[in-house]
Amino acid sequence: MSRAHAEVFDRPTGWRRHYYHPVTQVSMLGLVCFMCPGMFLALTGLGGGGQVNGTVQANASAILYSTFVFFGLFSGSINNFLGPRRTLMLGTWGYSLYIASFLAVSIHPGAGASAFVEAAGAILGICAALLWTAQGSLMMAYPTEAQKGMFVSISWSIMSLGGVLGSAVSFGTNFNNTANSVSTGTYVIFLIVTLIGVFLPLLMANPDNMIRTDGTRVNQVSHTSWKTELFSLYVALKTDPWIILLFPMFLASNFCYAWEYNDYNGAIFTIRARSLNNVMSWTAQIFGSVLIGYFILDQKTVRRRVRAFYGWTLVFFMVFVAHVWAYFYQKTYIRAETGAKDAYKIDIMDENYVPHVWLMIFHGFLDSMWQTYAYWLMGAMSNDPAKLAVFTGFYKSLQSAGAAGIYRADAVGISYMNIFLSTWCLMVAGMVFSAPMVYLRVTDHTDEDKTLMEVEPPAAATPEKA
Incomplete structure (x- = not known):
């Protein structure tokens, strides 16, 4: 069914009109990410998970990803089979377990707790795949075509606010901490918040009952078997092969975290400076996502194809601004120096702190713009939540492959400069490869896409009836 002939439904009335409003539901989705991934990102942003030795956290992150x-x-297929709310529920509890493992390290250092962290990282990898796939499919399926940038911004901004508040808690509880690792109370607060997030999906509406603001219904997924779900991976690639050109962009999307959080923030700052850096970085993520999502990608006075190129140009420009600046700082220190017991750490009271924190702010802008633009591009390719779930699964899988590789490189002691340069080069490659896809695949409107809604795997041939 084409966009022009899409069936229009009456939206609910009374209190149900507000509860079933797409903005309400995507905001609740953002709260789930606020409670769980938000706390995880606040912890990750401290460098080494808030510990003095970041090797355990780097190994756990490599296993996680x-x-x-x-x-x-396969998370897209699992999401389509179980439904987004059940998938979100399964995905959230892994974050609580992961933070509990760092609490164990804080209480019982050297008592085998590091193995707990690594095991929790492996479990979180499974849970996070489920959560992010469900989140991505809903975030891209609920809005109309003209709202997709705004909806990505809403969800990303609320999640980033979790990183802001989590980092602010860390800053407050560790302001006078001289141990250069976060206090036990910080982990306890993070754990409580993530446990609340486990139950939030129960309050969300069933996606099958959702009607967009233009009266069109969110497509219902009607798969019947695991075989069908797995076959949908093949169908998604066959019907939209252009997604392959976004794979380098997907690979680069979390690649930057190892250098930014472990090899910059975690390497050269005191714990309270790391916490404040985190606050500033995640605050910048909120503004960066709103800037590119709402003011550029959803600009109603400009055609969508033009907006796509505006967004591409801005992100490409930010890649060079953030990394050229960072290069001049990276030249000034090496891993052997920062790992020494008496190594100098930049504190918030030092004269050179302000320019260094501004670099964290610019990297925060870049990260949120990159992620928002990637989601917007996927949303511009289809309106089918089943296909979007598969696309999100590809996105998160490749994103994690990149993160796993770079965190392992960090854990084995690859030089800071090599990690930094590989990050920069991969981000440039991601933008270069995405350019043909933007030019050839992004159109001003997306026809109603039901490619995966009723897909069935090929069955054995049967004799024709006379």
């Missing part, structure tokens, strides 16, 4: 790679390939 490795399991994410595998399960991300």
